[in-house]
Amino acid sequence: MKQIPNLFTLLNLVCGCIAIVLSLQTGETIVYLESTGSTQVMLPEKIWWGALFIFAAAGIDFLDGFVARLLKASSEMGKELDSLSDMVSFGVAPGVILYQLLRLSYAQEENGLDVSAAWLLPAFIFTCAVAWRLAKFNISTNQKHGFIGVPSPAAALVVASLPLCLVYQTFGIEVWLINRWVLYALIAVLAFLMVTNRRFIALKFDGFAMKDNWPKYLLVLIGAMLVLFMGWLAVPVIFILYLVLSSVSKNEEPQRKKDVLDVTV
Numbered sequence: 001m002k003q004i005p006n007l008f009t010l011l012n013l014v015c016g017c018i019a020i021v022l023s024l025q026t027g028e029t030i031v032y033l034e035s036t037g038s039t040q041v042m043l044p045e046k047i048w049w050g051a052l053f054i055f056a057a058a059g060i061d062f063l064d065g066f067v068a069r070l071l072k073a074s075s076e077m078g079k080e081l082d083s084l085s086d087m088v089s090f091g092v093a094p095g096v097i098l099y100q101l102l103r104l105s106y107a108q109e110e111n112g113l114d115v116s117a118a119w120l121l122p123a124f125i126f127t128c129a130v131a132w133r134l135a136k137f138n139i140s141t142n143q144k145h146g147f148i149g150v151p152s153p154a155a156a157l158v159v160a161s162l163p164l165c166l167v168y169q170t171f172g173i174e175v176w177l178i179n180r181w182v183l184y185a186l187i188a189v190l191a192f193l194m195v196t197n198r199r200f201i202a203l204k205f206d207g208f209a210m211k212d213n214w215p216k217y218l219l220v221l222i223g224a225m226l227v228l229f230m231g232w233l234a235v236p237v238i239f240i241l242y243l244v245l246s247s248v249s250k251n252e253e254p255q256r257k258k259d260v261l262d263v264t265v
Contacts, residue, residue, distance in 0.1 A: 005067045005068035005078055006064075008060055008064035009060075009061075009085050010085065011060050012060040012082075012086070013084070013085035015053045015057035015089060016089025016090070017088060018050075019057065023093065023096045023097050023100055047100045047101070048164050048166070050093065050163070051162070054157065054160035055157065057093075058153045061086065061089070064082065079138070080138070083138055086134060087130060087134055090130055090152040090153050090155070090156035091127045091152060094126060095124045097162070098124075098159060101183055102119070103115070103120055105183060106120075122184060125188070126155070126159065129155075129191035129192075130156075130194060132194070133151075133194040134152060136195075146200060146202050147199065148196075148199055149193065149197070149198070150194050152194060158190065158235060160235075161232050164232040165233050166178070170230070170231050170233040171230070171233060198246075200242070200243070201249055203216055203219070219242060222241060223238045223241070
């Protein structure tokens with residue numbers, strides 16, 4: 001029974017691996033021979049399938065923590081395994097998606113497919129920030145009731161929503177999602193938010209009192225409405241709302257009671 005949460009964690013890892021494989025596949029290359037003798041090459045990307053598996057990994061990541069608390073099966077091994085799985089699913093996989101989106105942004109230009117990899121490698125700044133964030137979390141002792149830095153699954157879901165907004169052409173925003181300067185800015189902002197020392201609310205309910213949980217209730221309520229009206233574009237909007245609610249709510253870690261020591265003279 002104690003290994004059941006770890007099996008969920010490994011399933012999270014498998015989803016991350018599948019997301020990477022799908023994001024790196026370009027599908028079939030289709031060549032059209034036109035009457036003028038020119039050719040038109042289409043590369044139907046599969047990064048949106050990879051994005052869906054990142055969402056699946058996030059759902060499983062939530063479940064493994066829930067199952068661990070339900071079965072009272074938390075362990076140091078589970079904690080380390082969770083971080084290693086998160087590094088793949090929420091660090092490497094989103095980094096690959098950002099790499100592919102940058103590649104697509106350059107591919108729009110003349111000779112864009114020959115762009116130097118140096119212009120695409122900034123995508124992995126996101127991956128490095130996730131590694132930093134997870135390492136800091138592992139050695140921290142004051143992130144039970146709130147997070148220092150934005151949690152990596154939240155940042156990863158923002159990245160994963162981009163290909164889905166592209167394929168469904170949500171509100172015509174797709175032109176901005178394959179703009180390299182927008183992508184570079186997004187990478188920088190998400191990386192900074194993950195490594196910053198600012199505190200952010202954790203979406204865990206230790207109780208159900210409105211006084212202590214109003215930001216979480218508000219986030220869930222507005223988030224549900226945004227999903228209905230905005231589709232996949234709701235994900236980055238909910239993320240922004242999460243940042244705002246974290247900045248206005250009190251989510252300090254409760255102070256530990258100091259141990260009373262008997263001092264004899």
